Amino acid sequence: MLRLLTIEFYKLKHSRSSKVLSIAYFVILSFIALIASIEFNLGDFQIRIADQGIFNFPFIWHFNTWVAATLKFFLAIVIVSMISNEYSNRTLKQNLIDGLSKKEFMLSKFYTVVAFALLSTLFIFIMTLILGYSFSDYTEFSIVTREMEFLLAYFFKLVGFFSFCLFLGVLVKRSAFALGFLFVWWIFENITYGILRWKGSAETADAIVQFFPLEAMKNLINLPFQRLNFIETAANQLQADIAIDYAVHWYEVAIVSVWIFLFIYGAYALLKKRDL
């Protein structure tokens, strides 16, 4: 396993574009801290984001993982090109001739994806602790450690998304087309949702679409903004009901895990079947 990781990281280490994108990703991740300084002026109101409790434990786990997850596209580019470059340079063929098996090749990519996700999770964990202890109103240990399951959800969300990218990379062999395909797939899921909702009901649409890969990943960490103080207050005043289930459920993790398996196994099966 270590050998496979070494091989893949060696390839990435010397690729300038991968290096730049990965570094940019982590730099931008750390910019989440800058949200603290954002202020809104709504007429007479002055809303400072940092005062709205977004950096309060335990909510900060939810908020930071959600924001960080939206940035996963940076790494998606690295991951898709990590596969498509092997095709376009025909180094995949050479790797196999040099004595790497197709299984080892796929595993080396998968381990790398897991390593990226782990690194990103660890990064968010540390950053959240720092931000939380600087801004949170509550810093009792029991509160700090609540809702830490969002970190797990974040990890699964990243691995799931990156596995999807790997699969598309193997399927289409070209990075631009693979990313395009990803976008088309996203539209497809949304249109399906729209049709189901229009023909049936919101409940059936939710029930079905939650099994689609991108929607399943999205459900792991729901939109956190409705939990913000001022929005809750506003909703209460309007007497609107925005009871949304934010929690990370075991079945959401299970659905994404199944997708991860399907994507990685599917990519391997494709690779095995193909003549190079």
Next chain:
Amino acid sequence: METILTLNNLTKHYGKVKAVNDLSFTIEKGNVYGILGPNGSGKSTTLGMVLNVVNATSGNFKWFDGSDTTHHALKKVGAIIERPNFYPYMTAAQNLELVCTIKDVDPGKIEEKLEVVHLLDRKDSKFSTFSLGMKQRLAIASALLNDPEILILDEPTNGLDPQGIHQIREIIKNIASGGTTILLASHLLDEVEKVCSHVVIIRKGIKLYAGPVEELNASHGFFELRCEKQQELITVLEGHPDFTSVKEENGLVTGFLKNPLSAEELNTFLFNQGLVLSHMVKRKESLEEQFLQLTANLN
């Protein structure tokens, strides 16, 4: 003798096209093999199958004694296929280091192997800056990193200029003289003739011949003769029991042998018949002529 590679009825179909059909042969240690065949005869597909990049339709092959999986066995093999494939953004040395990690060998040999292919002074240049000849030589260096039991080269001189071809050929000869088994696929006959001791000839995916180069054609060669009395010479040769056929072309009489006959014997014989030769050459068919005969027989 130690067997390195055994092919048993290996077959590959691309849809209706039979790229390789029931191919069987063995590679023994210490010989230099040439796989000969026109373009599209299935050479590269065959190599692709034994190198784990093309899935065989039927049949099988085994490396060494067959006790190891293919991808483990390939770590003891050095191979380059069609054109050199490396990471363009890495330098020569970095690319070789990666190959070392994949093959599980000590990276200490990188400089030594770069020296073999005369690329040591360019080891820190990016692969993308290399000329085709240099890329091909780097590929050979990479294939040699694990001191392979067998070196497989697929069209190693394809697309190179005469100088590049010469360089590659010299390198191959040096490697062969060191006792490494080599399998060389090519459609260039003189290339194979110059370096190989054994040949496998394929045409349209079917094996036509496999064995030592000198046994390729059982003929005993031919004589090219010229003399004053050309007509008489032809009559005498046609009457001789050791000749199968005689033909005249451009003032030269060519007589093909069916039994061994030395030039001395023939010369004495003809002199006694009152025929004095002004030109006499005994030759064996070149690989090219033999190859053309062999492939023509099928048409």
